[in-house]
Amino acid sequence: MKGNITGNNRFLKEFNQTVVLDMIRVHKAISKAELSKLTGLSPTAIGVIVAELLEMGYITESGIGESNGGRRPILIELKPQSLYTIGVDMDVKYISLVLMDTTSRIIGEKTLDMPQNMIFEKVMDVIQSEIGKIIKEYGISTEKLLGIGLSVPGMVDSRECKIVFAPNLGWENVDIKHQFPDLPGIKVYVENEAMASAISENWIGCCQGIKNFVCINIKSGIGSGIFIDGKPYRGASGITGEIGHMMVDSNGLKCNCGNYGCLETIASTTRIVEQAKRLVKEGVASKLNDIQDVEEISAQSIIDAARDGDAVSVNLLLESARFLGLAISSIVNILNPEKVILGKEFVTYADIVLDHLKEIVRCKALKQTAKDIEITGSSLGERASLLGSAIIPLKVFFGK
């Protein structure tokens, strides 16, 4: 029994340390008196925990707070660059890496081209080598690295650290756990790109403290990360939020998934570009005809033309937003979230279409489910998933 009690005490001690540490993170700067009030732990117990955390180098005394009559209290903050995390975001064209500390400050960042052919083992080798370079460059010891988080555009089983299916990368049922033999003892996590975005919105973006929200990423595909009750929602088998495959057009085109009329077949940027090319080829008058080679038309050229007042380009974007709005209306009716965040490429044309999209949701969703809904573009821009991938090991460290 004694062994058990000691074990429980050790567990409780670590649990209390984690709770206090997370409270310091959330409040950014906080006094011992406030920590005692908020946790319900005695001032003596808080004194002991703070001393331990100072000793471990995780926190620092760094300022003088407002007085409540007596002596002005010393404020406690997380200590910058005490512990680190590395995030890796993968896409068809690039691999991005970021080095972050426990204060969520970005210490270093790098983007490189995705290796040709995107062979899984080759890509993992490149990532391992780049992480090695970062560790060396910033002189980070293994025990100061909390972990590595990977964000992948595809279905993942984050519990098993596996990629289930990433169609655009051509990867299916691959294990991430054992891919970094040169980085022994470093914990590796994997997450779907949209869920990684949702994690960063919840940690440092516009969904801090929000319990139920949906983060939709729009680019060549469309996916979403769903938070329920303050936590990533995983469902039965870990694959959730596949909004891109909601049927929104019962007479729609065939989708890669085998179904017809999926949101992705209408509102992805790939599809917007395909539509633009078709219109140009059909000789429809628009500013897009100024582009010499029709195959050069990109999402950016459509956005540029739309900003330049080109009606055809504006319509292409608005029509995609209309269908996005229809899908979001169904999501709002079913999940009644507090917020819907639209991210990735969408942020580059949100100013053109967001009002239209909101109006669709206002008209199409039930007024009782939609009355308080907030729909916005991501404030973290296209980097949300990269930042989110680095935040995954932080969440574990802070007991979240």
Next chain:
Amino acid sequence: MKGNITGNNRFLKEFNQTVVLDMIRVHKAISKAELSKLTGLSPTAIGVIVAELLEMGYITESGIGESNGGRRPILIELKPQSLYTIGVDMDVKYISLVLMDTTSRIIGEKTLDMPQNMIFEKVMDVIQSEIGKIIKEYGISTEKLLGIGLSVPGMVDSRECKIVFAPNLGWENVDIKHQFPDLPGIKVYVENEAMASAISENWIGCCQGIKNFVCINIKSGIGSGIFIDGKPYRGASGITGEIGHMMVDSNGLKCNCGNYGCLETIASTTRIVEQAKRLVKEGVASKLNDIQDVEEISAQSIIDAARDGDAVSVNLLLESARFLGLAISSIVNILNPEKVILGKEFVTYADIVLDHLKEIVRCKALKQTAKDIEITGSSLGERASLLGSAIIPLKVFFGK
């Protein structure tokens, strides 16, 4: 401080009692030794709690279990008819009431016609009077009645005990809390009908122990109750699962909600009946023409004709199931639930359409989200919401 400690102890004592009581409920019959093993509480502590629960009359010693070598243990069960709950299920045509005890056994049941005009205060008076009769008939004292649960076909705010909008009953923003002045001190709860069904599937039906599932009710309207992580999912404002207003036909009919192509406009039984009447009026040959007055055609007559091999009737049901399948495919892609349960009128024709519906989901949902999904008709039949309404006070009592 002493006061505090006593307070905490009292709280802990009640908490431990509740945990033990719920464990007895879940296991139906269990020994003290097993309770000790499962709760981690010492045999002495369990002995004290069991004695207290026996003293309060909530449990009973009722059988002899299997021996593990020593003396055969006495098993403990919930005591039938020690405490009661009353459930009330409302619909356009009827009000049903059920009296249940903590063992979920039905002690009494009654159905009466919904008063004409369905004036809210009048209906509440009728319900109050009927509950009074039940209390008198079964000689139930107020302290033995855990509460009254109401199930309503419409949007409710269960936290505030309000009906937000029940279009078919014509009620909007009405408070339930103060409607039973003749039943003072009795706690009243209100729940959406589909959520009440989900609650009963989780408590006594086919979703016991299932964490993530969706219970869809199909009748004149279509709604759903969603369980996430073992609990009813409430969203931001308490109104969730409005699957009937998912858009499934982009060229569809106008719905009462103001939108077009909602699932309800295609797959509700009202709509199936409307379609059948239209076909008969248009002179389409079918067994439905045998019904003398076209206005007499009901869901049941279509189901009967379908069972009798009438192709027109079979097609009407299959087409509604196809759109249900499309909506469920989207739900599965987004929520990845373990189970989808189809209830209410659907159970009366499930045998005709369920295989077709499942095949639609198999073809339309992503194979990774749908691979383990189980789709079934409700085993509780059309009474699921009535039973669920009585279970709401039980959930509170058992700390669930």
